[in-house]
Amino acid sequence: MTAEPPLYGAGRDVFERVRTMMQWTPQGRALGLELVRIDNGKVVGRIPYRAQLAGDPDTGIFAGGVITTLLDQVCGMAAVVAMREPAVVATIDLRIDYMRPAAAGRDVFAEAHCYKIGKNVAFVRAIAFEDGPDNAIAHAASAFMVNSNSGRRIGANLRAEKP
Amino acid sequence: MSEVHERLAAALARIPYAGFLGVRAELKGDELTLSLPFGEHLVGNPLLPALHGGVVGALMELTALTQLAIASKSEHFPKTIDIGIDFLRSGRPVETYARARVVKIGRRIANVQAEAWQTRRSEPIAALHGHFLIAEDIESESKFAS
Numbered sequence: 001m002t003a004e005p006p007l008y009g010a011g012r013d014v015f016e017r018v019r020t021m022m023q024w025t026p027q028g029r030a031l032g033l034e035l036v037r038i039d040n041g042k043v044v045g046r047i048p049y050r051a052q053l054a055g056d057p058d059t060g061i062f063a064g065g066v067i068t069t070l071l072d073q074v075c076g077m078a079a080v081v082a083m084r085e086p087a088v089v090a091t092i093d094l095r096i097d098y099m100r101p102a103a104a105g106r107d108v109f110a111e112a113h114c115y116k117i118g119k120n121v122a123f124v125r126a127i128a129f130e131d132g133p134d135n136a137i138a139h140a141a142s143a144f145m146v147n148s149n150s151g152r153r154i155g156a157n158l159r160a161e162k163p
Numbered sequence: 164m165s166e167v168h169e170r171l172a173a174a175l176a177r178i179p180y181a182g183f184l185g186v187r188a189e190l191k192g193d194e195l196t197l198s199l200p201f202g203e204h205l206v207g208n209p210l211l212p213a214l215h216g217g218v219v220g221a222l223m224e225l226t227a228l229t230q231l232a233i234a235s236k237s238e239h240f241p242k243t244i245d246i247g248i249d250f251l252r253s254g255r256p257v258e259t260y261a262r263a264r265v266v267k268i269g270r271r272i273a274n275v276q277a278e279a280w281q282t283r284r285s286e287p288i289a290a291l292h293g294h295f296l297i298a299e300d301i302e303s304e305s306k307f308a309s
Contacts (some may be wrong), residue, residue: 024209025206025215026205026209027204027215028207030183030205051179052180052183054179056178063181063225064221064224064243065218065224068217070217072215090216091248092250093247093249093250094216095248097245098242098243101242149211156211157213158211161282
């Protein structure tokens with residue numbers, strides 16, 4: 001069975017739009033997260049190495065949370081790329097297997113692919129690595145809610161909570 | 164014992180990434196609560212605005228690792244094998260807290276659950292369950308390797 005071609009994921013325009021979306025995220029900017037490429041619906045992101053993001057001051061290896069955030073972000077972007085009309089997504093769940101620690105001093109990449117998208121939910125897998133997906137740091141499987149902002153206005157989280 | 168706990172809380176404070184997030188540790192007996200004051204740099208969705216899911220996951224993972232080190236009476240952090248994160252509510256731009264419960268410590272592997280919440284403990288914004296390689300075994304493994 002042939003997979004449906006990426007719906008929204010072709011052309012330079014898509015790359016620019018996804019890059020804008022990624023830079024729109026303050027946490028992504030704080031991590032230095034970059035969009036590397038979008039190829040055949042696969043989204044590749046990168047976090048340049050920085051000692052400030054280490055999980056252990058002695059080894060300088062990236063904290064697990066850095067890899068988690070990178071995987072979450074590229075998975076979300078892969079879901080957006082698979083849509084007919086781009087919309088905001090929210091993570092429902094994210095499962096990560098950590099095969100090995102990241103190499104100290106190396107940039108970490110993650111490649112994500114949305115293998116199924118419906119009206120409400122997108123399913124995405126991703127791999128984090130330094131050199132290539134064959135030598136993985138971590139594998140991720142995730143589900144996203146599609147168009148998670150629908151029905152909620154801008155600043156919805158700023159309003160006072162109901163007592 | 165309590166000295167070990169305090170050293171762990173201090174070890175957590177030395178983690179560069181914990182400083183990047185702005186995580187603070189509070190220890191009551193052997194129960195650890197991590198808190199994460201809101202900062203603009205933690206936002207994932209600036210429209211709502213909402214915390215980045217990865218940040219909430221990272222907070223719970225740090226809590227699980229440290230609570231497990233306390234429970235296994237180790238001064239070293241365990242290694243994460245796998246984690247599963249359920250996102251339950253959008254993280255509002257306020258302080259976030261996390262606590263972890265060590266479900267089982269085996270000879271090599273431990274099972275830990277964690278939750279993150281904001282204004283109400285009974286309304287968690289996210290939950291984590293994970294498996295971790297406990298520190299004693301990491302040491303013995305490295306001995307075999309050398």
